[in-house]
Every structure is written in structure tokens, then in C-alpha cells.
Amino acid sequence: MTVKIITDSTSDITNEITPELGITVVPLTVIFGHETFLDRVTITTDEFYHRLIYGAVWPTTTQPTPKAFADVYDNLATETEEILVITLSAKLSGTYQSAVSAKSLATKPCRVEVIDAQKVAMGLGLIVISAAKAAQNGATLDELVTLVQGAITRSHLIAYFDTLKYLAKGGRIGKAQGMLGSLLSIKPILTVKDGEVHPLTRVRSLSAGMDYIYNFVASFPQIESVAVEHTTIGDEANKLVECLSSLCPKENIYQSPVSPVIGTHSGPGALAITVLEAEKT
Amino acid sequence: MKSVESLNGQDLRGMMATATSWLEKSAANIDALNVFPVPDGDTGTNMLLTMRSSVEEAYRAPDSSAAAVSQAIAKGALMGARGNSGVILSQIWSGLAQGLKGKESFTAVDLTEALQQAATAAYKGIGNPVEGTILTVIKDAATAAQGQMENGRGSLISVMEIVADAASESVANTPKLLPILRESGVVDAGGQGLYTILEGALHHLRGEAEQIQFRKPQMITSNLPQSTRVPQMTAVEEVPYGYCTEFMLKGEKFTTDEIRAKLKKKGQSLIVVGDATTARIHIHTIDPGNIIRYATSLGTIHQVSVRNMDEQYQDFLEMQKERAPAVDIATVAVVAGEGLTDVFTSLGVAAIVPGGQTMNPSTKEILQAVKSVASEKIFILPNNKNVILTAQQIQSLTDKRIEVVLTETIPQGIAALLAFGYEADFETNAQLMGEAKSRVRTIEITHATRSARIASLNIKKNQVIGLLDGELLMAGNEPLHVLNKMLAELNLKSMEIITIYYGADTSADEAEWVSAGIREQHPRLQIEVVRGDQPHSNYIVSIEA
Structure with missing residues (x-):
């Protein structure tokens, strides 16, 4: 009996690979005025970014309800007795809280563990993929919890932003607040540390940002996998993957668009890179 | 609904x-x-x-x-x-x-x-x-x-x-x-x-x-930068906070106007609201007894609260520690011109020492700025060749750790400031900032203060001259012409951004016109025009990848 893995839609794991890895994704919600969309379910990333850039309404986001999680628990309980839920940072969203509350709403007997990955996007996604592979190889729930806790310390996410406008508007700017209000056009590079947004440095151009990202990845001696994500700059993301393939074999580089929920806060023109360090043996 | x-x-x-x-x-x-x-x-x-x-x-x-x-x-x-x-x-x-x-x-x-x-x-x-x-x-x-x-x-x-x-x-x-x-x-x-x-x-x-x-x-959140306190203003007057005094007054025949007039001079943040029988009073005062004595002469007082604001302030400081950004390391920059001062401030320098080319700051002025900053580890950006030596004297005058980043121009200073790594330690940052300054080229367009013959150039007084990274390179009659000729000397292929800071004696219109001229020549480049207000130089131009 395989442990089932659940994550939320901000993990950015593409729908192409979730079935083969046996991952169930619970979507967050994107709201444009009175229109509500399930993240990557009822709105595609392309549609979303088009509206984000050209639409008049500023989107907001909300976490899944406890019931949404409880329904998934009950569904999966017909196939398994153990479920592991890995969510985005509890400091950035109430998703973790919903997943925990859902345990008491679920009606079918099943052991559910919920872990706050203290990350977002593929910073979360690579941890989930790693856990899903281990689950398929027969790891128990307890083993998976240990593995995920280790993976959290090995997952390093950094992101290049074209603007901080979206992050500030969405109230998730965290420790990068001091970067606001620059009189020069600057491009911040941020990370998510201890569940919160922290500033890393500032550059003045995308190419300088890509140099920084390359050097960041190159600073890890042993890499298990890398993820390259973007909001609206696919060509640059592809270029970056080419460059990074000298540091990490291409089959270990995951590529995906940033989900609408995260895109609401990052805005267009953003790049995110996650390095999952190899386990030290 | x-x-x-x-x-x-x-x-x-x-x-x-x-x-x-x-x-x-x-x-x-x-x-x-x-x-x-x-x-x-x-x-x-x-x-x-x-x-x-x-x-x-x-x-x-x-x-x-x-x-x-x-x-x-x-x-x-x-x-x-x-x-x-x-x-x-x-x-x-x-x-x-x-x-x-x-x-x-x-x-x-x-x-x-x-x-x-x-x-x-x-x-x-x-x-x-x-x-x-x-x-x-x-x-x-x-x-x-x-x-x-x-x-x-x-x-x-x-x-x-x-x-x-x-x-x-x-x-x-x-x-x-x-x-x-x-x-x-x-x-x-x-x-x-x-x-x-x-x-x-x-x-x-x-x-x-x-x-x-x-x-x-x-x-x-506001999109304004946190403003920098100017060093001269650091001796903030210590205001005795006193007591936050609040209560409700019930009685007959009083008016809020009358109470307000009476209490106006007795403290700060006075608020009196209500009607002729019930009023709520709030005041920050040194002598709450006085206020309460007056109030009891008008009626009965209820829900009396007198709190020591110094204590409240201490609690507040504790609370602030959590949300205050880490100010372990700070940067002090030597900058002339209101516009450039704003630019440096908006990028997070902790203190500015006014000065530059023709008004080199004294050791004492830089030291004062260093002392005014709460951090124990401080980078100094001299941003001028003639300031570096002065800046290097500071370490012997303070217990704080000082690192002078050898920035010789304003663009070098900005590049160094931007390269600051928020998660990196002092040593790593010294290296990052030092490296960053060498990735930017600086062109300065100014006027000759006297006639001179330098190398192959024959310069007349007041003629437009152009310096590349501090070296006199060209002379001419039109700022745009000199600037374009200098840009032609550079390999712009690998460059991406040109930032033009226009001086106090240069109009924004002229700067826009100059930037349009450059844009025409180099359509691929991103060009930004920023008010610098620097004295003497018409233009300080930063060219970077």
C-alpha cells in the first residue's frame, strides 16, 4: 500500500507529471473581482497572465477551504491508509491551516500528516516530487516525514522579479520591504527563508539577474535536481535551462510556468530557480 | 444578502x-x-x-x-x-x-x-x-x-x-x-x-x-523608501512622554469646547468628544492629577486609565525589534546633489555625507555619519578619488568595523550599493561590492575650469570636457556631441543599461533630448534619465551590463 502524496497548486508541478508520480494537487483560488478561478484548473497560466497584464481588475488569492482538503482525504482513503500533505509556507498562506483543520472534517479513517514546507513554487515542488518518488519506492509515512524535513533544508529557491509592485500589493513582501521605492529601476532577487520572503540582492537588468542565478546554482557542489520557472518570459527560461545544463543533467531540470496564485504576487517578467541539493552521504 | x-x-x-x-x-x-x-x-x-x-x-x-x-x-x-x-x-x-x-x-x-x-x-x-x-x-x-x-x-x-x-x-x-x-x-x-x-x-x-x-x-505598505535621517539631526530632543490619561466624564452643564479650551495647554494629543452630559477625554500629560482634579470638579469620572508612556514606549521598542530589518551592516556614502542623495537614500544607505569633487568632506564629517548609524559594521562609499584617503582614516577613529569600498565615481558607488548581498556576511559583501564597482563604466561631462593642454588635447576654459572613469578623454563644444563620441569609444555590445544623471545646471528637457540622441544611436540599450542635481557636471553617465 503506497502512501499518497498531496500538495497545493502553488507547488507548480505540471499536470503532465502529477499522474505518473501519483501526486494529488489541491488548488488555491484566484479571484478577479467577482470571478473566481481554481488555480491551474479553471484558468490556465496563459489566460491568467494575459488578464494580469491587460485586465483592469487586480487579482487576489485565497487558500483552499478545509472541506476541499477533507474531500481529497476521503477520496484517497479508499486507496490508502496513509496520506502525506506538503503545503506552501504557512507564513504566506493559510493553506497549511486548512489542510490541518481538514483532518477533523474527513470522515473515512486514514492517517494524515501535514507538513509546512516553508517554501513556495518549485521550492515546494521539488520536495514534493522527491517525496512522491520515495513513496512509489515503498517508503512509509514516517520515513517520508523524515525525508521531507530533510529536503526542506536542501531546497533553495531564489527568484528574479521585474517589479516588486505585485508582491507589495499582495501584502507578501516580508523582509524585502526595504527594496521598495528605489528611484532607479532595479530588479530585486529574493529568496524564501524560514517561510518568508527575504531580499538577496538587486541587479539592474535581466541579463545581470541571469548571471546571478547561474552563479547561485554553480555554488552548490552536489545537486539532485533543479527547477526553472517563469511567469511571462519563456524564452529567457529556456536560455537559462541551456546554460544550467552544464551544471546539472537536463533530465534533472524541471521546467514549468509559475502558477497563477504565485504569479499574482510575483507579477510578469519573473524567473524562479530552485536547487534541491543532493543528500549528503 | x-x-x-x-x-x-x-x-x-x-x-x-x-x-x-x-x-x-x-x-x-x-x-x-x-x-x-x-x-x-x-x-x-x-x-x-x-x-x-x-x-x-x-x-x-x-x-x-x-x-x-x-x-x-x-x-x-x-x-x-x-x-x-x-x-x-x-x-x-x-x-x-x-x-x-x-x-x-x-x-x-x-x-x-x-x-x-x-x-x-x-x-x-x-x-x-x-x-x-x-x-x-x-x-x-x-x-x-x-x-x-x-x-x-x-x-x-x-x-x-x-x-x-x-x-x-x-x-x-x-x-x-x-x-x-x-x-x-x-x-x-x-x-x-x-x-x-x-x-x-x-x-x-x-x-x-x-x-x-x-x-x-x-x-x-507604502511604496516610498524609508527616509534616511541626516546625521546632523541625530541629537534628537528627548521628549518626556509622561502619562496617557483617559476617562469618561459624566455630569451636567458642561460643554466639550469649554473642556477643550481648559485642557489645551495641559498636554498633547488632546481629544475631547461627547455632549453636555457625557464626554470622553484623552490627553498625554506630565501631570495627570491636575487633569483629573479639574474633571472631578465638573462631574463624576469613569473608566479612568492612566498609563506611563515611557513603559509603553519600551514595550513598543521590543515589538519593533521583531519587524525591524536586520541593520547589522550599514552603508555611508559621500554624495553631492539633492537628486543623487535621494537616489542613494532610496537604495538604502544609512547616512549621507554631503560632498564630492570640489568639496571634499573632512574626516570629522564622515566620522560623524559613521557614529550616527546604529550598525557596528559599516561600508563607506567615497564615490570620488579625492575622498578615498579621508575615508580610510575613519577606521583608526572608531571601534566599529569599517570597510572603504574604493568607489571613485557615483555610478561605481551605486553599483557597489546594489550588489550588497542581504544574506551575505561583511567580508563577502566587501568582495561583492568591490567587484561590482569594476563592472560599471562612468562618463562625466563637465566644463573645463581653466585652459590647459593635456596629452594631445588643447582645452579652452569653459569648454565641454568628457572624462571616462575619471580620465580626461575628450573636449568639444556640445555636451551631446562629446557624450556620443565617448560612447563610441566604448564597446557597447555587451552593455545593457545607460543611466544619465543630469546636474544642477542642466535642465530636464536637455537631458531628455540628450537621451533621445543616444537612443537613436543605440536602440537596443535601456536608457534611464534621473535627476542628480550634482554641482559642476552636466551629466554623470553610468554604462553597465
Whole structure:
């Protein structure tokens, strides 16, 4: 009996690979005025970014309800007795809280563990993929919890932003607040540390940002996998993957668009890179 | 939700209740924002307690008319008001109640009118209204509602949407109006509280009371940079804070005007609101005994609270530590020109020493700036060849750790500042900043102060001259011409951004014209024109990848 893995839609794991890895994704919600969309379910990333850039309404986001999680628990309980839920940072969203509350709403007997990955996007996604592979190889729930806790310390996410406008508007700017209000056009590079947004440095151009990202990845001696994500700059993301393939074999580089929920806060023109360090043996 | 054409008292009660629970979720965050008028850090809590008292009283209203419930809300707020912001909030509800007087229910038009009255009432209770506070926020919100009605698009929900939006904008704008907010890098706490309340009411109108259980109000951030305190101003006068004194006065035959006049000189942040039989008084005073003695001569006092504000301030400082950014390492820069000073400030330098090419700062001036900064590890950006040596003297004069980044031009200084790694330690940053300065090229266009013959150049006094990374390279008659010739000398293929800082003697129009000229020659490059106000140089140009 395989442990089932659940994550939320901000993990950015593409729908192409979730079935083969046996991952169930619970979507967050994107709201444009009175229109509500399930993240990557009822709105595609392309549609979303088009509206984000050209639409008049500023989107907001909300976490899944406890019931949404409880329904998934009950569904999966017909196939398994153990479920592991890995969510985005509890400091950035109430998703973790919903997943925990859902345990008491679920009606079918099943052991559910919920872990706050203290990350977002593929910073979360690579941890989930790693856990899903281990689950398929027969790891128990307890083993998976240990593995995920280790993976959290090995997952390093950094992101290049074209603007901080979206992050500030969405109230998730965290420790990068001091970067606001620059009189020069600057491009911040941020990370998510201890569940919160922290500033890393500032550059003045995308190419300088890509140099920084390359050097960041190159600073890890042993890499298990890398993820390259973007909001609206696919060509640059592809270029970056080419460059990074000298540091990490291409089959270990995951590529995906940033989900609408995260895109609401990052805005267009953003790049995110996650390095999952190899386990030290 | 039933008809949104008009609302009755029951709806109003619901709006208040939802607004209160919405506020409750961010009360602690609002507490942490508070710096004005005294940083005691309890604005969120005070507003929440005031709102609770309003909601309780709202259930005691004699009937469900809008008039009765709004009256009860105002009464509850007055009875339960705490702190500056609570008292002002009670004034707002009292104004709203006046606006809804005699009404069974209210429409969008009534609400707009009542909001106007609320704004007027808010200003009235305060001895010395300050803009950039909750007062400005209610005024802006009321004005926006008016505008919406004049556009003829006023459903109740759309009015409340506009009101909440305007309040949010207004809160974000508070640091522009109130320098202390800007220095502390926060928005006004009372304003944030009011915005949250209005937004909560809107959630209720939209029928979202259930959904918002799992959501949290958004804390508004300003897009202004935190301003730098100029070193000369560091000897801030120590104000004795005294006691925050609050109570309710019940009696007969007194007027709030009379009380206000009497207490005006007895302290700060005086607020007196109420009517001839019940008044709420709030004052920051050195001598609370005096105030209470006076009050008891007018009637009986209730809910007396006297709190030592120094203690409150200490608690506040503790709370601030959590949200204050790490200021382990700071940067001090030598910069001339208002525009360039703003640029450096906006990029996060902790202190600026005015100076540059023809006015080299003294060791003492730089030392003073270094001392004015709280951090123990400090980078100095001299930004001029002739300042480096002076800057290097500082280490022997202070116990702080000093690293002089050898920046010789303003663009080098900016490049070094940007390269600062927030997570990196002092040594790594010294390296990062040092490397960054060498990745930028600097062109300076200025005028020759005298005739000279240098290398192959024959320069006449006042002729336009161009320097590349500090070396005299060209002379000519037109700034644009010289600049273009110099750019042609550089390999621009690998470059991406040109930033043009125009000087105090150069007009913005001319700078735009120069940048248009360069853009024509190099369409691929990103060109940014920034006011530098530097003396002497017409243009300082940074070229980087």
C-alpha cells in the first residue's frame, strides 16, 4: 500500500507529471473581482497572465477551504491508509491551516500528516516530487516525514522579479520591504527563508539577474535536481535551462510556468530557480 | 444578502460585526505599526476594543432602524473608546449617526452623505488635526464616495468598494504626508485600522462573511523608501512622554469646547468628544492629577486609565525589534546633489555625507555619519578619488568595523550599493561590492575650469570636457556631441543599461533630448534619465551590463 502524496497548486508541478508520480494537487483560488478561478484548473497560466497584464481588475488569492482538503482525504482513503500533505509556507498562506483543520472534517479513517514546507513554487515542488518518488519506492509515512524535513533544508529557491509592485500589493513582501521605492529601476532577487520572503540582492537588468542565478546554482557542489520557472518570459527560461545544463543533467531540470496564485504576487517578467541539493552521504 | 438598494439597522449591525472580526485578525499587526503620535504600539488593540463596544451597544438599540442602530454604535464607541485612534473612531461613528438620523433605512446616497458627516466630525473632535493619519483616510474615503455618486454609478456595494479602495490608497499615501511615518518605514496605524474596518464592512455587504473566516486583512505598505535621517539631526530632543490619561466624564452643564479650551495647554494629543452630559477625554500629560482634579470638579469620572508612556514606549521598542530589518551592516556614502542623495537614500544607505569633487568632506564629517548609524559594521562609499584617503582614516577613529569600498565615481558607488548581498556576511559583501564597482563604466561631462593642454588635447576654459572613469578623454563644444563620441569609444555590445544623471545646471528637457540622441544611436540599450542635481557636471553617465 503506497502512501499518497498531496500538495497545493502553488507547488507548480505540471499536470503532465502529477499522474505518473501519483501526486494529488489541491488548488488555491484566484479571484478577479467577482470571478473566481481554481488555480491551474479553471484558468490556465496563459489566460491568467494575459488578464494580469491587460485586465483592469487586480487579482487576489485565497487558500483552499478545509472541506476541499477533507474531500481529497476521503477520496484517497479508499486507496490508502496513509496520506502525506506538503503545503506552501504557512507564513504566506493559510493553506497549511486548512489542510490541518481538514483532518477533523474527513470522515473515512486514514492517517494524515501535514507538513509546512516553508517554501513556495518549485521550492515546494521539488520536495514534493522527491517525496512522491520515495513513496512509489515503498517508503512509509514516517520515513517520508523524515525525508521531507530533510529536503526542506536542501531546497533553495531564489527568484528574479521585474517589479516588486505585485508582491507589495499582495501584502507578501516580508523582509524585502526595504527594496521598495528605489528611484532607479532595479530588479530585486529574493529568496524564501524560514517561510518568508527575504531580499538577496538587486541587479539592474535581466541579463545581470541571469548571471546571478547561474552563479547561485554553480555554488552548490552536489545537486539532485533543479527547477526553472517563469511567469511571462519563456524564452529567457529556456536560455537559462541551456546554460544550467552544464551544471546539472537536463533530465534533472524541471521546467514549468509559475502558477497563477504565485504569479499574482510575483507579477510578469519573473524567473524562479530552485536547487534541491543532493543528500549528503 | 437581501436588497442592496437600501440597508436597515440590522444590516448596519452586521457590517460592524464583520468589520470587527476582520479587524481582530490584524490588530496585532496594526499595533506594530504605531509610531504616531507616541510610539506606544496599541492602536490596533484600541480600535478593536472600541469596535467591540460599538457592536455590543448596537444589539441594545431600541429598534432596528438605521437611525437607532447607528446611534447605538456611536454611543458604544464613545463609552468604550480607547486611545487616540479609538476616540477618533468614535467621532466617525457619531458623524455617521448624525447623517443617518431619522432614517429607517439608508441608500447609497444616504451613506455617501453620512460618510461626509463622519469625516467632518472626525476633524472636529481634535484640537490639532494632523494629515497623514486616520483623519486623512476618512476624508479621502468620503470624498471618493462623493465622486462615485456624482458619476451616477452608486449602488451601495459599488460605493463601499470605492470607499475601501480610496482608503487603501490613502493609507499607502500617509508616509508622504507625515515624515515620522516615512522615517519609520510604516504607514499610519489608525489609517490602516480604519481601512480594515471599511473593508470588513464591504465583505459583509458582498455576503462574504463566511469566506473571510480563512482569510487575513492585507497590511498596506507604502511604496516610498524609508527616509534616511541626516546625521546632523541625530541629537534628537528627548521628549518626556509622561502619562496617557483617559476617562469618561459624566455630569451636567458642561460643554466639550469649554473642556477643550481648559485642557489645551495641559498636554498633547488632546481629544475631547461627547455632549453636555457625557464626554470622553484623552490627553498625554506630565501631570495627570491636575487633569483629573479639574474633571472631578465638573462631574463624576469613569473608566479612568492612566498609563506611563515611557513603559509603553519600551514595550513598543521590543515589538519593533521583531519587524525591524536586520541593520547589522550599514552603508555611508559621500554624495553631492539633492537628486543623487535621494537616489542613494532610496537604495538604502544609512547616512549621507554631503560632498564630492570640489568639496571634499573632512574626516570629522564622515566620522560623524559613521557614529550616527546604529550598525557596528559599516561600508563607506567615497564615490570620488579625492575622498578615498579621508575615508580610510575613519577606521583608526572608531571601534566599529569599517570597510572603504574604493568607489571613485557615483555610478561605481551605486553599483557597489546594489550588489550588497542581504544574506551575505561583511567580508563577502566587501568582495561583492568591490567587484561590482569594476563592472560599471562612468562618463562625466563637465566644463573645463581653466585652459590647459593635456596629452594631445588643447582645452579652452569653459569648454565641454568628457572624462571616462575619471580620465580626461575628450573636449568639444556640445555636451551631446562629446557624450556620443565617448560612447563610441566604448564597446557597447555587451552593455545593457545607460543611466544619465543630469546636474544642477542642466535642465530636464536637455537631458531628455540628450537621451533621445543616444537612443537613436543605440536602440537596443535601456536608457534611464534621473535627476542628480550634482554641482559642476552636466551629466554623470553610468554604462553597465
